[in-house]
Amino acid sequence: MSGFASNASLVIRQTRYQLKFFTRVPIALFFTLLLPIVMLILFNALFGNDSVCGDDACTPGNRWPVSQFYTGGLAAYTAVSATFTNLANMVPLRRDEGVLKRWRGTPLPTWTYIAGFVLSAVVIAMVGVLLMLTMGVVLYDLSIDWAKMPAAVLTFIVGVASFAALGMALASLVKSASSASAAANAVILPLAFISDVFVVSDRKNSFLNSVGNFFPLKPFVNAFQDCFSPIVDGPAFNPGSLAFVAAWGFVGLTIALKKFRWEPSGSAPRGRRSRAAAVEAAG
Amino acid sequence: MAAIDVTDLHKHYGSNHAVDGVSFHVDQGEIYALLGENGAGKSTTVEILEGHREPSSGAVSVLGVNPAKADRKFRDRIGIVLQSSGVETEFTVREVIDLYSSAYSNPRSLDEVVGLTGLDEKVDERVGSLSGGQKRRVDLALGIVGRPEMLFLDEPTTGFDPSARRKSWDLIEALIADGTTVLLTTHYLDEAEHLADRVGVLMQGRMVAEGAPAELINRLSGTIVSFDVPDSISLDAAAGTFAEVLGAQVSMSGRLVEVRVDQPTVAVHRLTGWAIEQSLELEGLSVRRASLEDVFLELTGEYGVGSGS
Numbered sequence: 001m002s003g004f005a006s007n008a009s010l011v012i013r014q015t016r017y018q019l020k021f022f023t024r025v026p027i028a029l030f031f032t033l034l035l036p037i038v039m040l041i042l043f044n045a046l047f048g049n050d051s052v053c054g055d056d057a058c059t060p061g062n063r064w065p066v067s068q069f070y071t072g073g074l075a076a077y078t079a080v081s082a083t084f085t086n087l088a089n090m091v092p093l094r095r096d097e098g099v100l101k102r103w104r105g106t107p108l109p110t111w112t113y114i115a116g117f118v119l120s121a122v123v124i125a126m127v128g129v130l131l132m133l134t135m136g137v138v139l140y141d142l143s144i145d146w147a148k149m150p151a152a153v154l155t156f157i158v159g160v161a162s163f164a165a166l167g168m169a170l171a172s173l174v175k176s177a178s179s180a181s182a183a184a185n186a187v188i189l190p191l192a193f194i195s196d197v198f199v200v201s202d203r204k205n206s207f208l209n210s211v212g213n214f215f216p217l218k219p220f221v222n223a224f225q226d227c228f229s230p231i232v233d234g235p236a237f238n239p240g241s242l243a244f245v246a247a248w249g250f251v252g253l254t255i256a257l258k259k260f261r262w263e264p265s266g267s268a269p270r271g272r273r274s275r276a277a278a279v280e281a282a283g
Numbered sequence: 284m285a286a287i288d289v290t291d292l293h294k295h296y297g298s299n300h301a302v303d304g305v306s307f308h309v310d311q312g313e314i315y316a317l318l319g320e321n322g323a324g325k326s327t328t329v330e331i332l333e334g335h336r337e338p339s340s341g342a343v344s345v346l347g348v349n350p351a352k353a354d355r356k357f358r359d360r361i362g363i364v365l366q367s368s369g370v371e372t373e374f375t376v377r378e379v380i381d382l383y384s385s386a387y388s389n390p391r392s393l394d395e396v397v398g399l400t401g402l403d404e405k406v407d408e409r410v411g412s413l414s415g416g417q418k419r420r421v422d423l424a425l426g427i428v429g430r431p432e433m434l435f436l437d438e439p440t441t442g443f444d445p446s447a448r449r450k451s452w453d454l455i456e457a458l459i460a461d462g463t464t465v466l467l468t469t470h471y472l473d474e475a476e477h478l479a480d481r482v483g484v485l486m487q488g489r490m491v492a493e494g495a496p497a498e499l500i501n502r503l504s505g506t507i508v509s510f511d512v513p514d515s516i517s518l519d520a521a522a523g524t525f526a527e528v529l530g531a532q533v534s535m536s537g538r539l540v541e542v543r544v545d546q547p548t549v550a551v552h553r554l555t556g557w558a559i560e561q562s563l564e565l566e567g568l569s570v571r572r573a574s575l576e577d578v579f580l581e582l583t584g585e586y587g588v589g590s591g592s
Contacts, residue, residue: 024373097369107358108386
């Protein structure tokens with residue numbers, strides 16, 4: 001008997017397969033990686049020449065094109081959609097298909113399967129962010145200040161970990177894959193509008209601003225934007241925001257651990273499957 | 284030692300007693316079929332044995348292990364082919380077999396698995412592009428890739444046409460030629476009759492009959508004599524008339540008369556003697572051994588209603 005493969009190799013294999021899956025599903029690829037890039041190009045074409053001013057008056061030295069801010073915000077949004085939206089969509093889909101149940105019947109340690117899901121999401125987020133930043137540097141004069149990069153990396157890590165946990169939490173709470181997709185978008189799209197992703201609000205005391213500050217997206221987006229903003233000096237660490245985002249992530253993790261289900265809910269998938277099989281066999 | 288030992292198993296969901304005091308055992312190397320209609324408690328029983336669900340009460344042992352406390356070693360020794368578990372359709376057959384085999388300690392090689400399941404030609408096609416029958420072969424492939432000592436087959440041919448069913452049976456028989464113990468659930472009687480060494484009939488969460496298919500048939504149904512009611516006899520009178528002639532309970536479906544008899548020679552002699560006396564020809568007269576279906580219909584109390592397939 002040759003014994004089980006090591007956990008590390010199992011996690012790597014699972015991660016590789018999830019990534020391979022991702023590249024084979026054009027719609028996932030489009031919504032996660034391409035759509036934010038399209039938005040970056042679009043927003044810059046539409047509003048790129050508008051200016052943003054620093055805290056003081058709009059003197060020439062205190063004034064930057066909006067494109068400096070879009071890149072950081074959309075990069076952060078890409079990281080969120082690769083983790084939160086991606087996991088909240090994919091995990092219930094696999095559960096509905098009965099794939100999760102099949103895996104649980106094998107000797108694979110279940111945590112390595114989940115780890116493969118989460119790690120693949122993190123890799124996708126990383127690729128998306130790097131792609132976005134590269135575009136920003138090449139096309140839109142995004143200035144990279146190396147003194148602020150450690151903060152950017154830390155912010156990224158805290159962000160993807162927290163949003164992955166929140167994605168798993170949502171995946172655990174929803175009943176089916178179709179409601180998961182709707183729920184994830186209903187959560188993230190309106191939030192993005194009040195979280196400085198698409199439009200940057202300068203009214204600090206408005207109601208929507210307070211709503212935005214209650215959820216983790218805006219603190220994460222702002223913290224990440226700061227790492228690329230010419231207004232903010234290095235090292236741009238933002239411990240308050242990161243702690244707030246991490247706290248949300250912890251809540252998500254707690255829910256995910258408590259509520260995660262491996263079985264499809266109800267008997268719908270079984271019926272669908274056998275009906276599909278019956279149709280095919282009859283045909 | 285028995286491969287499976289179940290004693291007084293109960294599974295309750297609120298007031299619904301899905302499994303209501305089931306006991307049976309399966310010997311090593313045996314093919315055992317749990318037979319029953321939808322909702323009879325087959326799948327619940329099997330899922331408890333696989334460790335997917337916990338029993339409300341009762342003792343369960345699979346390969347000497349309590350599946351509710353199943354660990355990695357236990358899962359390494361069993362293979363599960365569930366009706367309701369999907370496969371990653373975006374991957375090729377090669378990729379899914381490779382991926383799932385990595386979970387086991389001593390997996391079969393890709394070549395061996397595709398050879399056994401007849402998927403050689405499809406190895407580089409995506410699972411999503413396969414036909415229903417081919418997908419079920421992939422299910423089987425993933426069930427046996429870990430070289431299981433115990434294989435669970437949950438309704439392996441549901442939805443198949445008759446010829447696909449026969450092919451699947453040949454396949455299953457080839458797969459388990461090495462002495463793998465199999466627990467099969469099915470609501471097809473011919474499937475149980477064809478594949479199983481022993482059959483347990485579940486009804487409303489209880490085991491109502493158990494034995495080898497031939498034994499069950501002999502014990503419960505004996506031989507079936509059937510024929511069409513001659514035109515000269517009214518349908519209303521037919522049941523009474525033939526019950527008297529044959530001295531046995533008669534069941535009617537349309538003009539077809541079916542009688543279960545314990546002594547076919549005597550019964551046929553009396554029936555044909557009577558017909559000659561009356562100068563009647565009995566169209567469609569046949570004498571056949573009862574099938575498992577007859578047993579099943581008798582057990583469900585529906586014998587005679589829509590039978591005679």
